[in-house]
Every structure is written in structure tokens, then in C-alpha cells.
Amino acid sequence: MTTNRVRHIVVLGAGVIGLTTALSIQERGGYTVSIVAEALPTDPKSIKYTSHWAGAHHVSHAKGEPRQTKIDQDTFRVFWELSAPGGRAEHCFMRLHQSEFSTKVVEGENSLSWYPDFKVVEQNRLIPGAAYGVEFSTVTIDTPAYTNYLLSRFLAAGGSVIRGSVQHINQVVEGGARIFSDPKRPSPVDAMVVCTGIGALTLGGIEDKTVYPIRGQTVLIRAPWVKFGRTINSHNTWTYIIPRPSGDVIVGGTRVENDWYPIARSETTEDILKRAITLCPELAPPEIRAKCTPTIDDVRPIIIEEGCGHRPARKDGIRLEVVWFQGKDKKVPVVTNYGHGASGFQSSWGSAAIAVELLEDSLIKSKL
Numbered sequence: 001m002t003t004n005r006v007r008h009i010v011v012l013g014a015g016v017i018g019l020t021t022a023l024s025i026q027e028r029g030g031y032t033v034s035i036v037a038e039a040l041p042t043d044p045k046s047i048k049y050t051s052h053w054a055g056a057h058h059v060s061h062a063k064g065e066p067r068q069t070k071i072d073q074d075t076f077r078v079f080w081e082l083s084a085p086g087g088r089a090e091h092c093f094m095r096l097h098q099s100e101f102s103t104k105v106v107e108g109e110n111s112l113s114w115y116p117d118f119k120v121v122e123q124n125r126l127i128p129g130a131a132y133g134v135e136f137s138t139v140t141i142d143t144p145a146y147t148n149y150l151l152s153r154f155l156a157a158g159g160s161v162i163r164g165s166v167q168h169i170n171q172v173v174e175g176g177a178r179i180f181s182d183p184k185r186p187s188p189v190d191a192m193v194v195c196t197g198i199g200a201l202t203l204g205g206i207e208d209k210t211v212y213p214i215r216g217q218t219v220l221i222r223a224p225w226v227k228f229g230r231t232i233n234s235h236n237t238w239t240y241i242i243p244r245p246s247g248d249v250i251v252g253g254t255r256v257e258n259d260w261y262p263i264a265r266s267e268t269t270e271d272i273l274k275r276a277i278t279l280c281p282e283l284a285p286p287e288i289r290a291k292c293t294p295t296i297d298d299v300r301p302i303i304i305e306e307g308c309g310h311r312p313a314r315k316d317g318i319r320l321e322v323v324w325f326q327g328k329d330k331k332v333p334v335v336t337n338y339g340h341g342a343s344g345f346q347s348s349w350g351s352a353a354i355a356v357e358l359l360e361d362s363l364i365k366s367k368l
């Protein structure tokens with residue numbers, strides 16, 4: 001750094017990416033960090049805030065791609081620490097045994113082999129319909145609880161959060177965070193980080209046309225007896241069971257590109273439940289399973305909600321770059337950290353670390 005002056009950084013977006021990035025900057029020291037966002041973790045669930053809808057589990061989709069693998073591994077290390085018994089955020093995580101089945105055999109080394117306790121499932125233990133399976137230890141995340149944990153950690157360390165709907169990057173570059181709460185007193189900004197998820201498609205100054213939604217629909221059920229994670233991937237469906245520490249279980253799912261429909265479709269819920277009870281009969285209450293083979297009618301009484309979210313996908317994956325914008329009297333670096341698709345939680349800390357490096361390099365370049 002070239003100066004000891006405290007720098008003012010604005011993070012745009014308060015989803016898992018904005019919150020993790022804001023915390024990562026704040027915890028470096030030497031910055032005051034403000035978040036500006038239209039939707040916050042404390043709001044009711046809405047289609048404008050994907051992070052509330054995620055399962056979520058840490059099961060990397062990196063498929064061996066080096067940058068994404070490192071991002072996911074770095075995040076896993078942080079989650080493992082946070083989820084430790086007595087750890088800082090133990091209540092947000094469940095450490096568990098995960099099985100990933102597939103209708104196709106995976107040749108060569110499996111890209112998930114770095115997870116603890118990794119094993120290929122023996123043929124005689126494969127579930128019906130599976131041709132291949134692996135098992136390992138990982139974590140699931142109670143996403144509403146975890147985003148609120150991140151928010152409270154950020155606020156407790158002196159961060160500020162301002163609700164605002166930003167039309168163009170220049171509004172913040174010139175006016176800072178405070179113009180959204182106190183328009184008479186614009187505040188200075190030394191740099192910005194854009195973590196707007198699907199909002200990057202329309203945000204003025206970014207308008208990234210390679211960003212698109214992958215709609216995912218899920219059903220939340222109450223089944224505290226389920227303590228393991230299980231997924232089956234086939235060529236056109238993806239069915240998963242993700243238990244949370246609260247005893248709720250996320251059952252999914254769907255992935256439909258460019259489907260903007262904002263609420264659950266009842267026929268999709270039926271399809272998800274049918275696939276889920278086949279994959280995991282243990283979803284039904286134990287007393288029913290003791291008497292007969294369960295059906296989806298045994299799961300209906302324990303449904304809490306159905307819903308959907310728009311995974312913020314991007315053609316080339318996460319955009320981690322610096323773009324310069326002209327402010328009132330200087331150029332301001334704007335770091336981008338969006339486009340996490342189906343992996344926002346499991347890549348949150350790793351991508352935030354790269355965003356912080358980009359931010360600090362650009363501040364050195366601009367001699368701020």
C-alpha cells in the first residue's frame with residue numbers, strides 16, 4: 001500500500017458473494033466498507049435474492065478446471081473451520097456423509113477425490129438406477145441462517161449496510177454509498193466491488209449480456225431424521241437431498257436455462273417429490289417406513305414451502321476483473337465478482353480472496 005489513509009470501499013450486493021467479499025476486505029484492515037444492496041438477508045425470500053433459495057451443499061462442479069477447483073477448495077477449508085464443533089458458525093452448517101450417484105460411469109480420476117473420506121461406491125452398494133457413485137464428507141449450509149450470520153459479523157466489525165437500487169455504477173463512483181441514505185451528503189469512494197449476481201445483466205455500466213439465469217426449483221420439508229446428503233445425476237435430471245442443521249431438508253431440483261418464471265410451478269413440485277422419494281425413501285417419517293413402502297403422499301404433510309431461485313450463471317464462469325470508471329476527480333477501480341451460477345456458496349471465500357487481491361493491486365496502481 002502507498003498510504004496509511006483508510007480507504008472507502010463500496011460493495012454492491014448483499015447476497016453470499018457481496019457479504020463474503022465485504023468481510024474479506026474488512027478483515028484485511030485499512031478499509032471502511034459499505035454494502036449497498038436492493039435486497040438484504042433479513043428480507044423475506046424473493047426472486048431478486050438467489051442466496052436464500054440455495055440448498056446448499058459443498059459439492060464442487062469444477063470438474064478439474066484449475067481456477068475453479070482452487071476457489072472451491074479454499075472455500076471448503078473456511079467452511080470446515082466455521083462448521084467445527086464450537087466453531088464460529090457451527091449452527092449454520094451440518095457436516096455429513098455425502099453420496100453422489102450418476103447414471104453414467106465416470107472414467108479416470110474423479111474430480112471430487114480431494115474431499116475428506118472420498119471413496120468410490122462398490123457396485124453392490126449402488127442405489128437402483130445408478131451406474132457409478134462416490135461418497136465423501138462435506139458440509140451443507142442453512143443459507144438464510146448463514147447469510148444472516150455473515151451480515152451480523154460484518155456489522156459487528158463496523159461495516160455499514162445501505163439499502164439502495166443502483167441504476168448505474170457511476171451513481172456510486174461519484175456519490176458513494178451514502179447518497180442512497182442521505183442524498184445531501186455524498187461520500188467519497190476509493191474503489192467498488194460489484195457482486196450483483198443476476199443483476200449484472202442489467203446494471204448500468206456493467207450490462208453483461210453473457211449473464212443468464214438457470215432456474216432452480218426446490219421443496220423444503222421437515223425431516224430431522226435425515227442426516228446424510230444424496231444426489232443422483234442423469235442426463236436430463238438432477239435430484240438431491242440436502243439436510244440442514246435445523247432439521248429442515250431441501251429437496252430438488254431443476255436447472256432450466258433462461259427460465260425467468262419467478263414462483264414454484266406445482267407440476268414441477270410433483271415431479272421433484274416423485275424423484276426424491278425414489279432416491280431417498282428415508283424422507284418419509286420412520287413410523288410410516290416401518291409399516292409400508294413410502295410414497296409422495298407420505299411426504300406432503302411435512303412440506304414447509306416450495307420455491308425457486310435464479311442461479312446467476314455466466315458464459316465464461318465467474319467474472320473476476322477490474323474495470324476503471326471516471327469519478328468526479330479521479331478514476332475509480334471497480335472489481336467484478338459475479339456469475340457464480342450453481343456454486344455461489346461453495347466458491348464464496350475463494351472468489352472473494354481473488355477479488356481482494358485485484359482490489360489491492362488496483363489501489364496500488366491508482367496510488368490511492
Ligand SMILES: Cc1cc2nc3c(=O)[nH]c(=O)nc-3n(C[C@H](O)[C@H](O)[C@H](O)COP(=O)(O)OP(=O)(O)OC[C@H]3O[C@@H](n4cnc5c(N)ncnc54)[C@H](O)[C@@H]3O)c2cc1C
Nearest residue numbers: 013014015038039050051057166197199216309344345346
Ligand atoms: C435451487 C438452488 C440451489 C442451489 N444450490 C447451491 C448449492 O448447493 N451450493 C452452492 O454453492 N450454490 C447453490 N446455488 C447457487 C447460489 O445460490 C448462487 O450462486 C448464489 O446465491 C449467488 O449469490 P450472489 O450473491 O451472486 O447473488 P444474490 O444472492 O442474488 O445477491 C445479489 C445481490 O445483489 C443485489 N443487487 C443486484 N442488482 C442490484 C442493483 N442494481 N442495485 C442494488 N443491488 C443490487 C441484490 O439485491 C442482492 O443483494 C443454488 C441456487 C439455487 C437457485
